[in-house]
Amino acid sequence: MRKRIFRLLLLTAILICCPIIACNALSEVFFSPGETHTSTLDFRQYFETMSATQGACTMSIRQDIYQEDQAQDLWATVQSDLQALSGLVGMETEQFAPFTIFVVQQTFLGVERYGDRLYCTAGDIENGAYRQALIGVALGIEEYWKTLGLQNCLLDIPVDVAQLKAAYEQASELDGLSLFISYFTEPFACAAEIALAQQTATAIIRYILERYGIDALVLEDDIAYKQEWLQSIGVDRVYTDPYAQVLRDYRFTKANGYTLVATTSLNHRFYLQPLEDMQTARDVRIFLYEAAAYSQALLDLFRAEAPDYYKIAKSCWEGKLNIFCNTGGGSYVQPAAGRVKLQLSYGYMHELTHILHHVPEGIRYATEVWPYEGLCEYVSSLFPFYSYKRTCYEDVLCKYQHTGDAAGEGKSPNADNRKYWARVTEIYLANAEMPASIEEMDMALFMHAQVLAPMRYAEELKNSVWSYPLDRIDSHGFTSFQAGNFTGYLIRQSSLNTYLDYCAGVKTFEQAFGLSFEEAKENWNEDVEKGIM
Ligand SMILES: [Zn+2]
Structure with missing residues (x-):
């Protein structure tokens, strides 16, 4: 009752003091202390509000900036925008989806919207910057192009x-x-x-x-x-x-230093900036599609072929995961923090494998590391990203196809590395025609050439970075491509489950694969030489 009297007094005061806005009084609404704005992953602020609701629309103004006159003006602006929207889409405003507009003094990333909540300043409402987000919350539409078009x-x-x-x-x-x-x-x-x-x-x-x-x-x-x-x-x-279905899982926001943040239904976040292999709008789209589709395919692979390790892989997958795409600093993973850093987008499957199947604490030597690195490289080769195929095609096959053994026209500034890519191209073209497009490329053959070149031309290529062993402390001499290929060989001889038993120390090499490491390596060597992939 006290509230109603207060409101009457207020209305009278407005009518007396300020006749110009008397017409606004018709759409006036009563603001009262509303629900507290809680701090969440999306909105990292906590504050008290003054709030009003009518139909689908709730406006909650941060209490310490609340001013009655301004609140009524903001309310009138929102109602007028909703009326216009109602006319455009042929829907009554009462039919709009319930939503809340939070008005604060300052936002850090401009107008933000998460689901049915919109977060902006009074200025954003006054100058219309909030309008696209308003359309989104009122109609329950997420897609950017639709709210923009409306x-x-x-x-x-x-x-x-x-x-x-x-x-x-x-x-x-x-x-x-x-x-x-x-x-x-x-x-x-x-x-x-x-x-x-x-x-x-x-x-x-x-x-x-x-x-x-x-x-x-x-x-x-x-x-x-x-x-x-x-x-x-x-x-x-x-x-x-072909990408639309899978990409529907993503929602988009902004973040400091990143023009676009893509969030999945599991709250995994991709912080996106241009990378050497992800420059265009189309590149971003294909990357996000492949990241989602291949992650699922990898989990399916664990479920089908490594049942003893599926549960832990799935729980790692469902945990926190933030992927930061930015140039410089290389690609790496911090599994405990659920953090991946990508310098090249096609490194995603490698790093994700580290997340799903952690390298245990205390592993230090290359003899112990290669099974893990090998697994990551093997997974990358099972699911080659488009950006990787493109670089293999455009930066290697196209550039080296005419150079033969006279390397020098390729992209790499390093002559030893150019020799490597010339040999890879030579091996590829000895077994297949020059493909007319990326899509026609035989990736299995290309990856085989990457494994074979440093074996066949060991002396010539010894200074190429692509011939370096995985780890220079102590190693079996595998390059990362070779470790991945050897892993694939072992998995084909036994199973993914058995391979992971070996990684976990549940089985020795001989128990897992039925022969000694040296014998296996020799057999694998022969297979690679013979071109068995
Ligand atoms: Zn790795």
């Missing part, structure tokens, strides 16, 4: 259809039509690509809204609509998207 429709932003038609007729491939968030994100996309993605998003949203209505937009399967829209502007090309 916002552009709301603002009546025009689209140049002739320009879009020309762009998609000339595009070498149509991955940009996925409108994946990386196509809107610098530096993965350049200004022209971002402008194209913006226009396309707006045009497709308008097309879907006009013909099929908002329900079609909320559905996540939009490949058919994109194909249809493409036809409607007169581009006669087939659009498919």
Whole structure:
């Protein structure tokens, strides 16, 4: 009761003191102490709020910045935006999904949204910067391109259809039509690509809204609509998207120093910056697809072929995992912290294997390390990333195919390394035609050449970094490729489960594989020489 009297007094005060905003009083709402904003992984702040709710919309203003007049103005702005959205999508505002807008004095990463919560400043509401996120929470839509396209429709932003038609007729491939968030994100996309993605998003949203209505937009399967829209502007090309299904697992945010953070349903976070092998919007998309698809495939492999080790691998997988992609400092893993650092994106499967199957404490010597490194390299060879195939094709086969033994035209600044890649190319081309594209490349053959070259040309290649043994303290002389290949050989002789028994010390080498290490190595050597992969 006291609250109601207070509100009446307040209304009267506003009407008397400030007649100009009297019309706003119609949509006034009552703010009262609301639920405390709790600190979570997403929002690392704790604060008291003043809060108001009407229909689907709750606005919770941080208590120590709360001012009644400003609160009412912000509320009126939000309601007016919701009305406009309601008109655009043909839905009553009461039908919107319940959501909360947290208003704070300062955000560190601009407007942020997590699920049904939006986090911004009063200024973000006043200047409209929060609007795209508002559309997302009100309609329950996560995809960036859809909320952006809806916002552009709301603002009546025009689209140049002739320009879009020309762009998609000339595009070498149509991955940009996925409108994946990386196509809107610098530096993965350049200004022209971002402008194209913006226009396309707006045009497709308008097309879907006009013909099929908002329900079609909320559905996540939009490949058919994109194909249809493409036809409607007169581009006669087939659009498919093999990555879309798997990529739906990711949500996107920002972080200090990283333009894009991709979070999975297990709360694994990929902190993304351009890498030497991940420069473009398409590269980012393929990387995130492969990381998700191949991680699952690796777990499936453990379940099927190493049942004794599956449970622990799965629990490691379900634990904390943060992957930092940035140049410099190499690739490495800190399993206990659930932290992976990648200098090259294709190192992901190697480092993930270290997470799922830790090197035990106290392992120091290469004789003990190689089974672990070998396993990681073996897994990498089972699931070669596109970026790896691309570098093998473009930076090796294409560059060295005509050089024969006269190395010198390749990419590497080091002459010894160029000799290595020339020999790898020579071995590859002695067994297969020069592939016409990355897709036509025989990766198994290429990887075999990587293993064979330092064996066959030991003296010539001894100074190449690719001939160095895994660890120079003491070793069996395996290069990392060879350790991976030898591991594959042992697993084929027994099983992954048995191989892991050997790593764990449950079985000796002889117990696990039925012969001595030296015999096994000799047999493997012969197989490699004979080209058995
Ligand atoms: Zn390693």
